[in-house]
Amino acid sequence: MIRVRFAPSPTGDLHIGGARTALFNWLYARNQGGKFILRIEDTDRERSTLAANKAIFEGLEWLGLDWDEGPKVDGSYGPYFQTERLKIHQEHIQKLIEAGHAYYCFCTPEELEKKRQEAAARKEPPKYDETCRRLPPEKVKELLAQKVPYVIRFKLEPVGETIVDDKIRGKVVFKNEVLDDFVIMKSDGFPTYNFACVVDDHLMEISHVIRGDDHLSNTPRQILLYRAFGWPLPKFAHLPMILGKDKTRLSKRHGATSVIKYRDLGYLPEAVLNYIARLGWGYGDEEIFSREELIKKFSLKGVGKTSAVFDTDKLNWLNGKYIRKILPERLVDLCEPLLIEAYGDHDFEHLKKVVLAFHDRLVLIPDIVPLSKYFFKEVKEYDPQGIEKHFKSEHSRQILETLKEKLTQLESFTKDKIEPVFKELAAELNVKLGIVIHPCRLALTGALESPPMYDVIEVLGKAKVIARLEQALSFIPRLP
């Protein structure tokens, strides 16, 4: 049985990088018919917050990455919050101590920091000097009795090498002598990442550890722990990192990095999902993948080794693609609250027509607000360039005048009835259609660009159209 997990630490929103890791795990599980497990690594008591927990669930849920076991979903391998597994971790730490694989260390952080600096000054690797590893048992007992704060360190034999057999990178060899006696339990009694991760992955029977590249260097330490326990190794797969424009690790400096922020900016979850799937993964020449296609086509073989730069332009393109694909009702649902917020309550049928007029031209959902302004607000001013081009020309006044008359006479105010009016007028004046349309567009919208003219006229409605033509007609004579 394939069992994979996403194991974020709740110290902030779900980041793009984390979301991509979650996605690849989820895809692998779904593709292989395995289980996707969510485990919250909250052993950093200082930085973990409840709000961050919620934010992670929210991000995953928005992307539709459902987990088979984890918080809110029972499984038989719980608990899924690491801090609730404290007893389990402590028991395992005791086992290692008893087996002679771990020991108490009473060095203070200050002492360690000092030693590190000294080592750096001597240009030596800042390894732990094993002071406490050599403490006689009586001394240890004494210090424990005196309640001197301590951590537990893993007793690492600095000989031989540890090979990480990675599904993406192949065999990676680490000499054990470059490692040191790392801490497995902090002085607050909580396990460190490397320890808790190993114990939980084993107990939860995780078959594949798929995680970011930044953990590759941690893997030999973890493998040594598996060995000390006598446990079998899971398969490892280290994903390439996601970088910002400047090729450094993606962070707040690069703008929006939290998945939820992308929702708030007006991106569609399927667009974000599609985009991050293509970061580090490819499938021939294909670019657009539905969730189902992603599940069908995903494989670890398709995952590359090179880090990827997050490119907002391409995300935007995808978002536009997906917006054009979604059902009208959904687009209306997405736009309605934004329009109401900007322009107040409006008749739903009218609002619906406005939104659909822009279906082809949105990149981000909130684009609807500025684009549709003239459907909700009066036209207060005209584009200056437009005035020059379309209000000062030979026929502009006559055109608007005639349009007003002809449109006033129209019984039904629909596209198919509106179109002939323009065609006839252009023919009468012997000018191109644009000559008639441009001044009209400016008069009705104040702008140089809009959806197709007849659509705008129909949606605007007769009363507003006539009123705006009159407004323009009284404006033009006042022009210098």
Place this chain on the structure above:
RNA sequence: GGCCCCAUCGUCUAGGGGUUAGGACAUUAGCUUUUCAAGCUAACGGCCGGGGUUCGAAUCCCCGUGGGGCUACCA
């Protein structure tokens, strides 16, 4: 500093000894004679450098360079 990973257009990627090095985003141009988008077409643009191996290297090997990661009582 030590150790580890990585290197194809600006960006995401396909290709893994013999290809005109393919696609996508972005950019530029053209077409859509109602604008702007959308759509379509085209152009621009790349195998980090140096050594090998080979008849032949973007592809395999080594070195260099560049970028990233780890080296915490963070995960």
